[in-house]
Amino acid sequence: MTEAAATAHAIPEEIATLAPERDLFSKFDALIAERQALLDSGVRDPFAIVMDQVTSPTQAVIRGKETILLGTYNYMGMTFDPDVIAAGKAALEQFGSGTNGSRMLNGTFRDHVDAEEALKEFYGADHAMVFSTGYQANLGIISTIAGKGEYIILDADSHASIYDGCAMGNAEIVRFRHNSVEDLDKRLGRLPAEPGKLVVLEGVYSMLGDIAPLKEMVAVARKHGAMVLVDEAHSMGFYGAHGRGVYEAEGLTLDDDVDFVIGTFSKSVGTVGGFCVSNHPKFEVMRLACRPYIFTASLPPSVVATAATSIRKLMHATAKRERLWANVRRLHAGLVALGFELGTAQPDSAIVAVILKDQQQAVMMWQAMLESGVYVNMARPPATPAGTFLLRCSLCAEHSTAQIETVLERFAQAGRAVGAIA
Numbered sequence: 001m002t003e004a005a006a007t008a009h010a011i012p013e014e015i016a017t018l019a020p021e022r023d024l025f026s027k028f029d030a031l032i033a034e035r036q037a038l039l040d041s042g043v044r045d046p047f048a049i050v051m052d053q054v055t056s057p058t059q060a061v062i063r064g065k066e067t068i069l070l071g072t073y074n075y076m077g078m079t080f081d082p083d084v085i086a087a088g089k090a091a092l093e094q095f096g097s098g099t100n101g102s103r104m105l106n107g108t109f110r111d112h113v114d115a116e117e118a119l120k121e122f123y124g125a126d127h128a129m130v131f132s133t134g135y136q137a138n139l140g141i142i143s144t145i146a147g148k149g150e151y152i153i154l155d156a157d158s159h160a161s162i163y164d165g166c167a168m169g170n171a172e173i174v175r176f177r178h179n180s181v182e183d184l185d186k187r188l189g190r191l192p193a194e195p196g197k198l199v200v201l202e203g204v205y206s207m208l209g210d211i212a213p214l215k216e217m218v219a220v221a222r223k224h225g226a227m228v229l230v231d232e233a234h235s236m237g238f239y240g241a242h243g244r245g246v247y248e249a250e251g252l253t254l255d256d257d258v259d260f261v262i263g264t265f266s267k268s269v270g271t272v273g274g275f276c277v278s279n280h281p282k283f284e285v286m287r288l289a290c291r292p293y294i295f296t297a298s299l300p301p302s303v304v305a306t307a308a309t310s311i312r313k314l315m316h317a318t319a320k321r322e323r324l325w326a327n328v329r330r331l332h333a334g335l336v337a338l339g340f341e342l343g344t345a346q347p348d349s350a351i352v353a354v355i356l357k358d359q360q361q362a363v364m365m366w367q368a369m370l371e372s373g374v375y376v377n378m379a380r381p382p383a384t385p386a387g388t389f390l391l392r393c394s395l396c397a398e399h400s401t402a403q404i405e406t407v408l409e410r411f412a413q414a415g416r417a418v419g420a421i422a
């Protein structure tokens with residue numbers, strides 16, 4: 001380090017001498033110590049992986065090693081689709097690299113509108129609103145639609161973006177037990193009848209890969225006069241006849257049952273961005289009231305152009321859907337046969353969660369998998385339910401049978417090495 005750089009990084013004296021109770025970082029000491037203890041035990045940091053090269057939807061180079069990607073949300077393998085890439089390149093060249101502005105002012109370009117048109121076609125919806133991320137779509141819609149004196153009723157295992165949308169708004173928040181129709185009914189029944197209510201559900205819960213009994217839940221919500229929002233982030237493209245999500249697979253519609261579907265471009269669509277579709281006649285007012293839509297820059301033109309192309313291709317991706325489900329069944333059955341405890345008894349979604357004993361075993365297993373050339377996600381509380389440590393595998397339509405076989409062999413070796421299986 002040069003002398004100038006050393007001086008620039010020196011802790012100013014007045015901060016170095018701050019009493020611990022006045023140093024705002026003191027509250028993170030436990031987190032810092034926990035991470036350090038993990039690294040001191042000789043494992044790699046599972047939250048600091050760098051993909052040096054990505055060569056296909058299922059293959060990357062990590063620290064010089066060819067690695068099978070089994071921990072991305074690239075369910076439909078659209079990231080390297082030639083039409084998607086061509087659309088992004090053309091938009092980059094025609095419209096430049098960014099928009100420099102909000103959707104509300106100078107940040108709506110041709111392809112933002114086209115991506116919204118593609119979403120309306122995909123969902124058969126009257127309205128579609130594109131946000132800069134799925135996180136912001138939940139944050140924006142949830143915090144805006146339910147106001148002071150109204151109620152949001154959400155599943156206890158909801159995604160962080162749903163919780164953050166609740167925290168940002170002014171509605172009263174009520175949680176019900178994960179996937180419990182009875183508890184939802186009971187809690188709705190205790191609320192005053194008059195105020196507006198929003199029930200927030202997810203089609204697929206992303207940690208264990210379990211699906212919601214949406215049909216029963218929507219019936220209960222409607223019985224109590226509540227509106228319904230379903231986050232279908234982890235089902236778009238391969239659930240339901242048109243790939244619209246679990247709600248479609250369960251025979252629910254945007255006309256009668258579900259008021260808002262939230263989704264993301266960061267999973268099956270293969271880029272980045274978020275959206276909400278709705279058939280409510282007043283939905284467009286959200287563009288004037290929703291702060292996470294208004295007070296942030298819109299997506300780059302290349303991103304929305306890739307999204308629009310990808311969404312339209314997903315409408316006809318029957319063969320990919322079938323390959324994805326075949327891969328899910330193959331991996332799920334293989335892991336069950338090896339003796340692993342999984343998040344779901346059946347292959348219910350494209351997420352197959354391998355449950356491990358504790359953090360130590362999960363990290364050891366994660367590292368053994370990575371060293372053998374397979375990347376999976378390690379997940380732990382607070383992202384997972386309390387006390388649950390797991391390796392989350394997410395399948396891609398483009399995984400080959402040979403790759404799944406390799407993954408199963410590596411799971412067998414690593415599982416025996418860390419004592420997760422006999």
Ligand code: PMP
Pocket residue numbers: 133134135136138159161202206231233234264265266272273274
């Ligand atoms: N909802 C759910 C259920 C998610 O799992 C995620 C991201 N993992 C999001 C919303 C946020 O999506 P994005 O990555 O587009 O911000």
